[in-house]
Amino acid sequence: MKSLKFLLAAVFCSQFFFLKAQEEQKSVGEIHGNFDMTTQFYSIDTVIGAPIVPEKLLMNGFLNLIYTKDRFTAGLRYEAYHNVLQGFDPGYAGTGIPFRYASYRGDRMEITAGNFYEQFGSGLIFRSYEERGLGVDNAMEGIRVKGKIGNGLYVKGVIGRQRIFFAQSPGIVRGADAELNINETFPSLSESKTKLILGTSFVSKYQQDDNVTYILPENVAAGGGRLNLIRGNFSIFSEYVYKANDPSADNGFIYKPGQAIFLSTSYSTKGFGLNLSAKHIDNMSFRSDRNENINNLLITYLPALTKQHTYNLAATLYPYATQPNGEVGFQADMTFRLKRGTWYGGKYGTSVLVNFAAANGLDSTKINDDFTDRQGYKTNLFSAGEEVYFRDFNVEVTRKINKSLKLKASYFNFVFNNDVMKLAGSPGTFFVDIAVLDVLYKFNRTNSLRTEVQGLWTQQDQGNWATFLMEYTLAPHWFFSFMDQYNYGNPINSRRLHYPIFSTGYNSGGNRISVSYGRQRAGIFCVGGVCRTVPASNGVTLSITSSF
Amino acid sequence: MNKAIIFSLFLLFTIGVKAQDARSIPEVEIKDLYGNVFNTANLSNDGKPMVISFWATWCSPCKRELNNIAEEYIDWQDETGVKIVAVSIDDARNMQKVKPYVDGQAWEYEVLLDPNGDFKRLMNVNNVPHTFLVDGNGQIVWQHNSYSEGDEYELYELVQKLAAGESIEH
Structure with a gap:
């Protein structure tokens, strides 16, 4: 009943403002927003260990609205989880407006x-x-x-x-x-x-x-x-x-x-x-x-002091996450261009990125004071301990060969201590090599094909992986892609599986709609210092985003 | 109850606000590459077109887009006077690497840092890359989400139209 009164009051007020605005012939402000929705239909696929989803279909979505008028801003976000997608915290249950504000400058x-x-x-x-x-x-x-x-x-x-x-x-x-x-x-x-x-x-x-x-x-x-x-x-x-x-x-x-x-x-x-x-x-x-x-x-x-990788084998299997209880980290990152017109730089020049990152535990001495001061341990500033948490050495070289062909080659070497990180399935420290070749071919101004071939080699955890990706884009609206990830070196024969997935999407202005169908490998998705573990799945995903 | 108030307030706004074609650049303080506070209301290009592109050092398509445009940027500037503003949404993890990357790639853009996404949020950007085109009056007249090889030609055609004083069809 009360909400009805508010509604009526609001409509009344808005009409009033509308008329007033028409009278004055001046702006009553601007309203803009953005929308994002991801829906996934989950098929049963026990081979890849995809959890069974009783709802079959899950959805995350939100809508932001921001109103501005001169020095005044107000905004809100409506969020809906029906029910929340796999891999997100089930704490996101139901719907609500958890974000709303007003501000004045x-x-x-x-x-x-x-x-x-x-x-x-x-x-x-x-x-x-x-x-x-x-x-x-x-x-x-x-x-x-x-x-x-x-x-x-x-x-x-x-x-x-x-x-x-x-x-x-x-x-x-x-x-x-x-x-x-x-x-x-x-x-x-x-x-x-x-x-x-x-x-x-x-x-x-x-x-x-x-x-x-x-x-x-x-x-x-x-x-x-x-x-x-x-x-x-x-x-x-x-x-x-x-x-x-x-x-x-x-x-x-x-x-x-x-x-x-x-x-x-x-x-x-x-x-x-x-x-x-x-x-x-x-x-x-x-x-x-x-x-x-x-x-x-x-x-x-507390973000990780390591490079944020983008190729899927380098990014989502063994990413480093900061250890807030204690770590010492170091990183060197270098980028340069080899001169164009030289034998080493090629006709258009070559871009090189080199990165090295290391993280170790603290050099600490345990104090047995559980029943007295409870200080736990002693350590000094920048005193790294023996235990290696992570090492990452990587190089990326990009060269334009001619107007239609561009190559990018990358190499990665990781040492990943999973006893500390506890992100992957098996215990121990993993030694990982990854190589990626990324080839972009432009047929003309709007049609191009990008191909990625990736290999990951390790004796530990799930063993070797290969990824093959083809992405055809038709600028400025369409893309079509196919990717297969193959765990060909898994020590367990029955787990040497393929993860094929097709995707297509359409863009126009601030709107994008995309659909994908296939298997998604279990992985760890990180942005900044935060990672999210996503279980394997098989099915159809529909994403819509819009900005207006 | 709370929700009812908010919904009513927004109904008020949505009905009250006239439908608009253009949109102005929202005002918020972010940083420039030298750590100085930069008010986005000061973004302008003296009556000429301006492109605002949101990117991050960890975003491959963003870097492809800005590197591809970088090859043409001198011609674009000569022909239309366009200015490109590249807004990095890198947070503390990568923020210190933005300037070395920008210099390393020899970009001539105006680069701004939006480490907590304040400008990104006000511009209603869902994902990067997201590119906006601003006309000589400081109105956002066009936008594009994501990047495919060749998208820059469409963008440049629109820049040329604006520079020639033509209007852009939505």
Whole structure:
């Protein structure tokens, strides 16, 4: 009954505004949105280990609407899971409007009430974000105020609870961040070749002590600082975060404080780029519910310091995931172009990418203080332990041969410690080689065929794999593709299976519709530091996305 | 109850808002490649067409699109004065690699960083690559999701139309 009254009131108001707008002949604002829906029909396929889906058909979908009028913005997202697709957390059940907000921008201040996403610095201390394709969404619900003080000082404050599926975190997250751009603050430095930006953040969470065994801190604070220094072609970014003691399910309820440091330096000129980075993470699981796990209710964002691969054998079988309890990581990433018109660069030049990443456990000493201080262990900054978590060396070379032919060759070498990662099915450390040849042939301006041949070789886990892909595109609207993945080296004969899949799609403007039919291999899908394990499936998938 | 209010509010907006052909660039603070705060309301190209392309270092079709356009970009600029703004949605994992990659590929684009997807969300981008075409009045007149080899020719035809003062059919 009440909703009916609201509806009537709304219609009345809107008519009023409509008339008023017509009178004034001026815009009453803009409304835009985007829509995404994936439906999968699951066939029974016990050979590949596809779980039986009683509903047969599952669907994830959402619609975003954003209204803007001058300095005012309001938005909402409707989400529907009927029922949630395989591989997503079943916490996503039913429908709702878990995201809605209104915000107003003044000259120096912006206020948001309702839901919002935000990050401080690189997100090491606080990041509230969404990765819809992975089912990650820890949106805040509360208030955010952003402001600019004087020249070059930017401040933000947030308070709220984080989203978990269709509910909210038991803990409240409070935080403030300030960033000072030295070159903006001092007019004499505005043209300086050296640029310096400093930042500092403070985040605290409150959660009632719900533990019968221990007396837990109800308020847990974290603080940090960051620096971004650029001089000419050089740049340095560094961020450090310290977290007070925060006993949690992740760390086995120890009272040790946590810390994380991220260091990155780059040098680049036209045709050459180099980035070196290092990080140390120690007891840095920080959530708005100390009892949560996996990707739920994280306050910190601790991405893997490794390259995010795109070829399916390199990306979805053995991807690295950050170990928030402790790791030391290092990465070097280099990109350059071989000169065009030389014997080594070819007629059009050649692009080369080289990347190396390493992650080890911490060098720590266990303290037997379970019944006294419960500090757990001792460690030092950047002291890597013996245990190898991950190694990744990879090279990618791209060369245009002529107007119709382009080649890309890649090689990957991984060392993957599954005893720590626990992402694949079998125990142990895997040694993996992968090679990919990617050939693009353009028949004319709109017709082209891309072929991928991939091979993965390992003595461990599921053994060798091969992937073959053909993708025909008819620009600007159509694509057709066929892919087969073949686990030809599986140590178990009956598991030497093919995973063929056909896909086709049509694009127009902001709309895309695609259909695929076939087998999908079990895999680990990652974006940033988050991974989602998706079980094998067989069936038809329909996806529709639209932006308007 | 809550839902009823929200639905009513939006009904209000949807009925109240006139159907529009064009769309303006939403305003939000993101960063440039040097860490400076950049307000997207300042995106403009002095009355000439502008392309806003969302991409990421981990997105192969995005890189194919921007690398293919890079080969033609000088001609495009000479002929139409078009400017390309490449908005990277790389988060902390890859953000520090954006500038080395852009320089390594010798891109001449204006590159912006949107590490938490704030601009992406306001532009209603579902997936990358997603490309928008903005006319000389700062109105978004066309968009395209995903990239297939050769899509850039369609984009450039539209850029030429805009540069010649013609309107674009939806």
